[in-house]
Amino acid sequence: MAPTIPFFVLSTCFLALPFFSMVSRSFTDEKTGAFTFDNYILCFTKNSYIITLTNSLRISFYAVIIAMIIAFFVAMAVHSTGITTRKWFMPIMNMSQNFAGFPIAFAFVLMIGKQGFIRLALEYAGVTALKDFNLLTYNGVIPIYVWFGIPLGGLLLLPGFEAVRNEWKEASVLLGCSSVGFWFRIGIPNLLPTILGTLSIVFADSITTYTTAYILFGGTALLLPIRIANMFSGDLKASEEVGCALSVILILIILIVMILCNLGKRIITKRGVSA
Amino acid sequence: MSYIHFEKVNKFFGTNHVLKDITIDIEQGQLVSFLGPSGCGKSTLLRCLSGLERVTSGEIYLDGKNVTDVDPRRRGCSMVFQQYSLFPNLTVFQNVAFGLKMQKKGKKEIETLVTEMLETVGLSEKRNQYPRALSGGQQQRVALARALVIRPKVLLLDEPLSAIDALLRKNLQIEIRKIQKDLGITTLFVTHDQDEAMVMSDNIFLFNTGSIEQSGTPLEMYTMPASRYAASFIGHYNIIETEKFNARTGRSYSCKTIAIRPEIMNITAKRPEEENGLIVMKGVIENSIPHGNIIRFTLNMDAFHLDVDILFDATKVFVDGDTVYVSVREEDVLRID
Amino acid sequence: MKKRNAGHYIVLVLATIILVAPLLFVLIYSFSNGWMNLLPSEFPTTQYWHELFFDSELFWQDVGRSIVLCIVPICISLLSMILALYTIVMHYPKLDGVVQTISMLPYTLRGVVLAISVLSLYAGKGTIFSDRIVMLFCVYSVIILPFVYRGLRNNLYAINSKQIVEAATLLGARGLYTFFRIIVPSLLTGIAVSALLSFGAIFTDYSIIKLVGGNRYETVQSFLYYNQKSGYGPKTASYIIMVFIIILIIATLSYRLQNRTTKTTADGK
Numbered sequence: 001m002a003p004t005i006p007f008f009v010l011s012t013c014f015l016a017l018p019f020f021s022m023v024s025r026s027f028t029d030e031k032t033g034a035f036t037f038d039n040y041i042l043c044f045t046k047n048s049y050i051i052t053l054t055n056s057l058r059i060s061f062y063a064v065i066i067a068m069i070i071a072f073f074v075a076m077a078v079h080s081t082g083i084t085t086r087k088w089f090m091p092i093m094n095m096s097q098n099f100a101g102f103p104i105a106f107a108f109v110l111m112i113g114k115q116g117f118i119r120l121a122l123e124y125a126g127v128t129a130l131k132d133f134n135l136l137t138y139n140g141v142i143p144i145y146v147w148f149g150i151p152l153g154g155l156l157l158l159p160g161f162e163a164v165r166n167e168w169k170e171a172s173v174l175l176g177c178s179s180v181g182f183w184f185r186i187g188i189p190n191l192l193p194t195i196l197g198t199l200s201i202v203f204a205d206s207i208t209t210y211t212t213a214y215i216l217f218g219g220t221a222l223l224l225p226i227r228i229a230n231m232f233s234g235d236l237k238a239s240e241e242v243g244c245a246l247s248v249i250l251i252l253i254i255l256i257v258m259i260l261c262n263l264g265k266r267i268i269t270k271r272g273v274s275a
Numbered sequence: 276m277s278y279i280h281f282e283k284v285n286k287f288f289g290t291n292h293v294l295k296d297i298t299i300d301i302e303q304g305q306l307v308s309f310l311g312p313s314g315c316g317k318s319t320l321l322r323c324l325s326g327l328e329r330v331t332s333g334e335i336y337l338d339g340k341n342v343t344d345v346d347p348r349r350r351g352c353s354m355v356f357q358q359y360s361l362f363p364n365l366t367v368f369q370n371v372a373f374g375l376k377m378q379k380k381g382k383k384e385i386e387t388l389v390t391e392m393l394e395t396v397g398l399s400e401k402r403n404q405y406p407r408a409l410s411g412g413q414q415q416r417v418a419l420a421r422a423l424v425i426r427p428k429v430l431l432l433d434e435p436l437s438a439i440d441a442l443l444r445k446n447l448q449i450e451i452r453k454i455q456k457d458l459g460i461t462t463l464f465v466t467h468d469q470d471e472a473m474v475m476s477d478n479i480f481l482f483n484t485g486s487i488e489q490s491g492t493p494l495e496m497y498t499m500p501a502s503r504y505a506a507s508f509i510g511h512y513n514i515i516e517t518e519k520f521n522a523r524t525g526r527s528y529s530c531k532t533i534a535i536r537p538e539i540m541n542i543t544a545k546r547p548e549e550e551n552g553l554i555v556m557k558g559v560i561e562n563s564i565p566h567g568n569i570i571r572f573t574l575n576m577d578a579f580h581l582d583v584d585i586l587f588d589a590t591k592v593f594v595d596g597d598t599v600y601v602s603v604r605e606e607d608v609l610r611i612d
Numbered sequence: 613m614k615k616r617n618a619g620h621y622i623v624l625v626l627a628t629i630i631l632v633a634p635l636l637f638v639l640i641y642s643f644s645n646g647w648m649n650l651l652p653s654e655f656p657t658t659q660y661w662h663e664l665f666f667d668s669e670l671f672w673q674d675v676g677r678s679i680v681l682c683i684v685p686i687c688i689s690l691l692s693m694i695l696a697l698y699t700i701v702m703h704y705p706k707l708d709g710v711v712q713t714i715s716m717l718p719y720t721l722r723g724v725v726l727a728i729s730v731l732s733l734y735a736g737k738g739t740i741f742s743d744r745i746v747m748l749f750c751v752y753s754v755i756i757l758p759f760v761y762r763g764l765r766n767n768l769y770a771i772n773s774k775q776i777v778e779a780a781t782l783l784g785a786r787g788l789y790t791f792f793r794i795i796v797p798s799l800l801t802g803i804a805v806s807a808l809l810s811f812g813a814i815f816t817d818y819s820i821i822k823l824v825g826g827n828r829y830e831t832v833q834s835f836l837y838y839n840q841k842s843g844y845g846p847k848t849a850s851y852i853i854m855v856f857i858i859i860l861i862i863a864t865l866s867y868r869l870q871n872r873t874t875k876t877t878a879d880g881k
Binding site: 001003004006007008009010011013014015017018019021022025070073074076077078080081085089091092093094095096098099100101102103104105106107108109110111113115117120147150151154201204208210211214215225228229231232233240243244247250251254255258 | 617621627628630633634635637638641647648649689695696700707711718720721724726727729730731732733735750753754818840844852859860863
Binding site for chain 1: 325326327347348349352353354356357358359360362363364365373374377378405418421422425
C-alpha cells in the first residue's frame, strides 16, 4: 500500500481538503465564524450576483446550443466523407483547441472588435449587419464561446458518429427510408448518449472560461469565474466566504447539467442504445 | 426473360475492375449462391442488384423491368447483412415493423404481419426485447424477419451466417432454406463457404476475381469442376500436375492437370488384382487424421501428395510409414486444362 | 451518393474557414504594421518577428520560466500516479475505480475553483503549503491528473503488467528490478503522452498562475496578458503566434506518440 501514499496525499491535500474547506467556509459567517446561510442568500439576492449568475448561464446556454448544432453537422460531415477528410480536418480541430484563451480573444478583437477589419470591410461594402454589434458586451462575446465549443464538441461527437454503422443506413434505405428519416429514426436516437455527454463537457468548459473573459472585460466582469477569482485576489477583493459560496454554486450548476445528461443517457441506454 | 437478369455488368472502384462483363440469369423462386473467396466481387454484384452500389456499365433487369437506375428504396430488394444491422434503439417488433411503417401500412396490418413473421422465425416471445439482449443467431433471425416481412421481390443474403458459430450455423442454414421454400421467395445468397453453398442452393455461381468461373447445380459443381480453380474451391480435390501423375501411373494423359476427389479412391495393403480401367499406385502413409466417421490419409507418392478419405473401418487401420496401394477408376479421374 | 456529399463538403469548408480564419488573420497581422483599413498596412514586414527573435529577452525568459513551471508538477504527478497505479494493478485491482474517480475530479472542479479553494485553505497560514511556489506546483499536479491517469492506465493494461511481473518473478527477478527495468521502460510512451498533454495544459494556463502566483511569478501567459492589455498591436500578434507554435509542436508530438501507441496496441491484439 505504501507506494500509493504520494498519490493519496496529493489528492487529499490539494483536492479533498480544499474542497471540503471551501464548502464549509461557504456556510461560515465572515466575522463571527458561526454557521450561516447568509452567503448563499446574498448570492441570490444581491443584484450584482444575480446578474453575474444570469450572465454566465445565458452566455453558456446560447453558446453551447449553437456550438453543439454546428459541431453536430461538422462531425456528421467528417464521418460521412470518409477517411481522407479525417486526415486533414482532425488536425484543424485539434489545432484550434490550442488557440483558446488570449489568442482567440485577440483574433476576435482584430476581426470584429470596434476597429476590426471585417467590420470595416462590411462598412465599405455598405453592409450594416455588424453595425450594432459590440464584441465587448455579455451577448457580444457569445461568438467567441461558440468558436471554442465547436472543435471540442466536434472531437467528442465524432466517436459517436463512428459508432453509427453503415449497415443501419443501408438496411434502412432498402426498407424504404429516406436519408433524413434515417437520421431522425435511427441515427440521432443512437447518438443521443454521445450528444448528452458532449453537451455536459462543452457546457462545463464554457461556464468556467476565465482567460478569454478576463482579457476582454478585465477583473470587474460580471461573470462567475471572474467574480469568484476576484473575491480572493485582485482589485475588488471582497468576502472570501461569498466567493466560496459562488464556487459551490458554480460546481452545482455543472453537476446539475452533468446529472441531467447522465440521467437522460441512462434512460436511453436502457432502451437498447449502447452508451 | 428470366426473373433476374444481369446484362454485361461492369463495376470499377477507382481503377479496380471488380465486376467484369457479368451476364447471368436467375429463375423465380430459386435460391442461388454466389460463391467465392473474399474480394472476388460476389458481394458487389449483390449490392448492385439492391441499388446500394451503382453499376459502372451494363444493365440489371428484375421481374421484367430495367432497374439499373431505380432508387434502392423502390427496387423491392431486402437484404440481410453479415452482422450488426439491427437498429439498436428499436425493439425486435419495431425492427421488423420498420419497413412496413415506411410503406405507410395501417397499425393493425403491421401488428398482424409482424406477429406472423416473428412466429415464422420462432422469436415471438422476444418481440419486446432490444437487439442487445439477443444472441447472434437470434439477431440474424430478426434481420431475416425484417427483410421478409415486406414481401420483397428478391431476398439478398450477404454472408449472413459467417459471424455465427458452427453448430448454430448448420441449424440456421436448414431453417433459412425451409422458410425460403415455404414462401417461394427468390433468394441470392453470398458465401465463401462451399459446404454452405452446397447445402442451401438450387444453383451456384462460382466467382473468380470479378468473373463467373462456373455455374450449375451443387451436384454438377461437385462432380464436374470445369477448371483447376473450381476444383480447388469445391470439394477437396487432389490437384496433380499431369506429368507427375503420368510418371507414377504409366498413363499418358495429355491435359494440364488431374483432379481426383479423396473419397473416390480406395486404399489396400495388398496390390489389388489387375482390372480394366483401374489405376493403381503405390504410396507411403505419411499422416492420418480422423474426421468424424472418415479418416483422411495423406500419402507420399514421391512427386506429389495424395489425400484419401476412407470410411472408418477396423480392418483398414494403417499407421504412418505403411506402404499401401491406392486404386481409382479411370472415369473418376478428372482431366482439366 | 455524390450529391449528398456536396452538402457535407460545404459544411467542412465553412467550418475550416471559421476555425482557421482567426489564426490566419493573427498570423498576417504579425507581418504587418497595423490593420486599420481594409488591408493590413506595410504587409509583409518581418520587423516584429525580427524583434521577437533578437530583441525580446523578456519573452524568452518567460518561455523558459513557463517550461520550468511545467516540469516540476509533471514529475510529481507522473511519479505519484505510476506508483499508485502500479501497486493497484498488481495488488488491489478493486481500487482502480477510486483512483479513476479522484483523477477525473479536476475536470469538474476546473482551474479557477480548484485554485481558489486551495488558496482559501492554505494562503497566509505559514505552513509549507502556504508557499506560493509549492502551492502552484501542487495545484498544477492535481490539474493534470486526468491526462496523467488516462495516458498511464491504458498503457499499464496494454502491456499486461501483471503477467509480465509474474513471469519475471518466476524467472528470478526481484520486485524493484522488474519495476525499473521492465515496467517503467515499457510505459515510456504512456509517460511521454501524459507529459506532453500536461505540458500543453500548464503552458496555456493563465487563471491559476494569476490567482495563485499573483504577480510573483511571470510566465509566458502573463507576458501575453500584459502585452495584450497595453494594446492590440502586431507585435503582440507575433508573440501569440510564437506561443501557439510552441504549443503546436508539443501537441503534434503527443499526437504522433498517441497514434503510435494505439497502433502497437492494435497489433498486440
